Amino acid sequence: MQNDAKPLSPHLQVYRPQVTSVLSIMHRLTGIVLVLAAMLLTYWLAAAAYGPDAFARAQIVLESWFGRLVMFGFTFSLFYHLLNGFRHLGWDMGKGFDLTRLRITGGLVVIGSIALTLLSWMWAYGHVGKL
Amino acid sequence: MADISRNKRQLRSNLSRVRGLGSTREGVHHWWAQRMSAVALIPLSMWFVYSLITLTGADYQSFHAWVSEFGNSVFLVLLIITLFHHAQLGVTVVIEDYVHSEAIKMAMVLVVKYGTMLFAASSVFAVLKISLVG
Numbered sequence: 001m002q003n004d005a006k007p008l009s010p011h012l013q014v015y016r017p018q019v020t021s022v023l024s025i026m027h028r029l030t031g032i033v034l035v036l037a038a039m040l041l042t043y044w045l046a047a048a049a050y051g052p053d054a055f056a057r058a059q060i061v062l063e064s065w066f067g068r069l070v071m072f073g074f075t076f077s078l079f080y081h082l083l084n085g086f087r088h089l090g091w092d093m094g095k096g097f098d099l100t101r102l103r104i105t106g107g108l109v110v111i112g113s114i115a116l117t118l119l120s121w122m123w124a125y126g127h128v129g130k131l
Numbered sequence: 132m133a134d135i136s137r138n139k140r141q142l143r144s145n146l147s148r149v150r151g152l153g154s155t156r157e158g159v160h161h162w163w164a165q166r167m168s169a170v171a172l173i174p175l176s177m178w179f180v181y182s183l184i185t186l187t188g189a190d191y192q193s194f195h196a197w198v199s200e201f202g203n204s205v206f207l208v209l210l211i212i213t214l215f216h217h218a219q220l221g222v223t224v225v226i227e228d229y230v231h232s233e234a235i236k237m238a239m240v241l242v243v244k245y246g247t248m249l250f251a252a253s254s255v256f257a258v259l260k261i262s263l264v265g
Contacts, residue, residue: 031221031222031225034218035218038214038215038218038250041211045257048191048194048198048261049257049258049260049261055191078176078180082172082176085169085173120184123184125187127185127188128188
């Protein structure tokens with residue numbers, strides 16, 4: 001029978017944070033954040049399908065400073081989840097498990113996702129000539 | 132483990148063991164589906180980010196024109212289905228890991244499964260309405 005008192009994994013409160021564990025929980029957090037991004041995509045498409053007024057309201061929300069901040073976070077989450085996803089696919093093939101490579105690829109994911117986020121936004125602003 | 136044939140107390144049949152589907156009779160299906168959807172999402176999400184960048188500042192008419200283009204409609208529908216499927220698989224695992232009450236866990240997984248279907252269906256319908264009706 002099930003013993004409800006026994007400790008269940010993941011036992012986070014007694015686990016000292018390390019690069020590997022922090023990057024790992026970041027993968028889950030960005031995944032959850034991206035679900036919210038997907039729901040915003042639904043709202044955006046639905047507003048466009050509904051008509052010009054609904055779309056204009058959606059654009060006001062998205063183009064506000066808060067909307068931009070949220071979408072900046074979504075952009076970072078997407079690139080982080082994507083780049084760290086490559087690490088996961090590598091691990092699934094049994095590659096890159098030694099500590100040195102874990103740290104190098106982890107660092108590349110963090111730097112890469114920040115760089116790609118900034119580049120995307122600079123490109124987007126350049127596209128409308130608002131930079 | 133090394134000599135499983137000598138274990139006289141095994142409860143599963145030889146066929147059940149050789150199929151490798153485990154106690155849930157599902158095996159690696161969930162794991163595999165998550166990886167396959169992840170691989171599909173690599174090009175789809177890159178295309179989507181590029182599209183969003185080029186759509187920055189687009190008005191209602193130009194957004195409708197973009198969605199209505201055949202290739203964009205197809206890729207949007209593919210993105211939506213793959214994205215919500217992948218999301219549902221991922222969030223289910225997170226819930227199963229952190230929620231230990233069986234009743235709450237089941238309720239949350241149900242909300243996630245039905246919710247992602249609702250959002251995916253709404254998104255696909257929106258794309259179809261924009262491209263077919265306008």
